[in-house]
Amino acid sequence: xxxxxxxxxxxxxxxxxxxIVCDQSRMTFVQFEGRVARLSGAMLKSGLKRGDRVAxxxxxxxxxxxxxxxxxRIGLVATSVNFRFLGNEIIHILNDSGATALFHGSxxxxxxxxxxxxxxxxxxxxxxxxxxxxxxxxxxxxxxxxCKVDPTVTxxxxxxxxxxxxxxxxxxxxxxxHGNVLWNLINTILGREDRPGQVSVIVGPLYHAAALxxxxxxxxxxxxxxxLVSNFDPVVLLSIIEREKVTVISGAxxxxxxxxxxxxxxxxxxxxxxxxxxxxDKLSQNTKSKxxxxxxxxxxxxxxxxxxxxTACITILTAEQSSxxxxxSGRSLPFLQARVVDDFDHPLExxxxxxxxxxxxxxxxxxxxxxxxxxxxxxxxxxxxGDLAWMDEEGFFYIxxxxxxxxVSGGENIYPREIENLLLAQPMIADVAVVGESDDLxxxxxxxxxxxxxxxxxxxxxVIDYCKDHLASYKKPRKVIFTNELPRNAxxxxxxxxxxxxx
Numbered sequence: 001x002x003x004x005x006x007x008x009x010x011x012x013x014x015x016x017x018x019x020i021v022c023d024q025s026r027m028t029f030v031q032f033e034g035r036v037a038r039l040s041g042a043m044l045k046s047g048l049k050r051g052d053r054v055a056x057x058x059x060x061x062x063x064x065x066x067x068x069x070x071x072x073r074i075g076l077v078a079t080s081v082n083f084r085f086l087g088n089e090i091i092h093i094l095n096d097s098g099a100t101a102l103f104h105g106s107x108x109x110x111x112x113x114x115x116x117x118x119x120x121x122x123x124x125x126x127x128x129x130x131x132x133x134x135x136x137x138x139x140x141x142x143x144x145x146x147c148k149v150d151p152t153v154t155x156x157x158x159x160x161x162x163x164x165x166x167x168x169x170x171x172x173x174x175x176x177x178h179g180n181v182l183w184n185l186i187n188t189i190l191g192r193e194d195r196p197g198q199v200s201v202i203v204g205p206l207y208h209a210a211a212l213x214x215x216x217x218x219x220x221x222x223x224x225x226x227x228l229v230s231n232f233d234p235v236v237l238l239s240i241i242e243r244e245k246v247t248v249i250s251g252a253x254x255x256x257x258x259x260x261x262x263x264x265x266x267x268x269x270x271x272x273x274x275x276x277x278x279x280x281d282k283l284s285q286n287t288k289s290k291x292x293x294x295x296x297x298x299x300x301x302x303x304x305x306x307x308x309x310x311t312a313c314i315t316i317l318t319a320e321q322s323s324x325x326x327x328x329s330g331r332s333l334p335f336l337q338a339r340v341v342d343d344f345d346h347p348l349e350x351x352x353x354x355x356x357x358x359x360x361x362x363x364x365x366x367x368x369x370x371x372x373x374x375x376x377x378x379x380x381x382x383x384x385x386g387d388l389a390w391m392d393e394e395g396f397f398y399i400x401x402x403x404x405x406x407x408v409s410g411g412e413n414i415y416p417r418e419i420e421n422l423l424l425a426q427p428m429i430a431d432v433a434v435v436g437e438s439d440d441l442x443x444x445x446x447x448x449x450x451x452x453x454x455x456x457x458x459x460x461x462x463v464i465d466y467c468k469d470h471l472a473s474y475k476k477p478r479k480v481i482f483t484n485e486l487p488r489n490a491x492x493x494x495x496x497x498x499x500x501x502x503x
Contacts (some may be wrong), residue, residue, distance in 0.1 A: 004073025042144025155179030
């Protein structure tokens with residue numbers, strides 16, 4: 001079986017059910033399948049062959065998901081490109097992947113024209129409305145003969161080449177095969193307790209593993225409706241939730257804070273939402289409590305932890321568990337092992353902090369063209385996430401920060417997330433990131449970068465004193481920097497490398 005069958009199966013079962021809603025169109029599953037089949041035929045007619053990389057540069061919409069499913073069902077490898085990237089970043093992905101074809105939105109015509117001559121492997125470019133050296137998307141699609149899912153494409157064939165958004169350095173290509181995506185799908189459905197017929201609003205960019213492999217693919221597999229949102233505008237999104245009777249919403253904590261704080265947000269009808277999932281960053285108790293008020297028909301919040309290298313999911317805290325396990329990211333998923341190890345790879349007992357590692361059929365094949373880095377990340381089948389965590393007696397995991405972000409001050413280990421979680425409970429603080437700064441005396445000292453709520457006034461001394469009242473003295477920030485916004489990557493994670501440079 002391959003991932004392409006998911007759409008074919010659903011179209012056969014629910015042909016007239018609406019599957020895709022977006023700016024460009026509304027499609028039933030049979031309409032979606034029909035367009036994908038033609039696009040697959042057009043790809044083969046153009047000379048693309050099994051194993052070729054097909055790059056996708058689109059905002060969320062029908063053209064992204066059509067191109068994605070058309071490519072993977074015939075053995076092509078979908079290579080998503082971050083639409084926030086600029087010229088040199090796009091060139092890196094196209095050349096590193098060896099992409100033969102690029103399908104892109106009309107919004108990116110100028111940037112594609114500027115980079116395509118520096119990408120020697122690229123020979124096919126397709127875009128709505130076409131151009132002098134570009135084929136028109138609809139004309140290209142219409143000339144294809146409907147093509148069925150290739151039965152010889154199996155779980156072991158590569159499906160996606162997903163470039164990590166990263167917080168430092170150049171993005172690395174994560175190789176995911178069809179089996180990785182299918183096992184992640186099974187784990188996600190069981191962990192999030194997903195059901196057929198959901199209506200999911202997908203705001204996170206589909207070039208990101210969580211949005212594509214968890215949020216979107218789940219709906220296709222279960223016959224649910226995907227409402228694809230191209231750009232995040234809180235008021236527009238709330239209108240969509242009200243109009244489409246959305247039942248599932250997913251996002252990072254920062255996304256929810258923006259949504260709830262926009263003027264008039266509480267005037268929209270949000271009663272259709274019955275499932276709320278969060279990931280990518282720490283969820284404060286304050287934000288969780290507000291979400292339970294904002295979406296009155298949810299019973300709790302699903303907290304999802306994972307990474308691109310695990311096809312998106314490693315642990316999930318269910319809605320029921322969220323009321324008694326605050327701060328936890330949940331237990332490991334059903335078809336996956338996870339544990340916490342020390343620097344010598346020895347498993348640690350409950351309560352001890354170490355690196356979280358996992359092993360299962362959703363773990364990537366490796367980093368594209370980087371065997372040495374791959375060998376460091378995967379040892380005897382175990383993926384070393386780089387995240388520090390501890391596990392309680394019931395098997396629930398608690399993430400305390402990135403291994404590289406751990407602060408060692410005066411010989412003591414300090415975990416940024418502990419301080420961040422505390423400061424997020426301070427009523428006047430909207431957002432915070434804690435980083436280590438070089439210190440001649442202590443080796444490193446703690447710096448807190450703080451975003452205040454609108455209209456709030458707080459001094460650096462008050463922030464430090466608040467920490468002193470609740471934490472051991474050596475953990476308190478020695479410096480506080482106030483800013484209007486924290487730099488985040490596409491998945492919502494704070495780019496701490498930038499903060500260290502700025503501080």
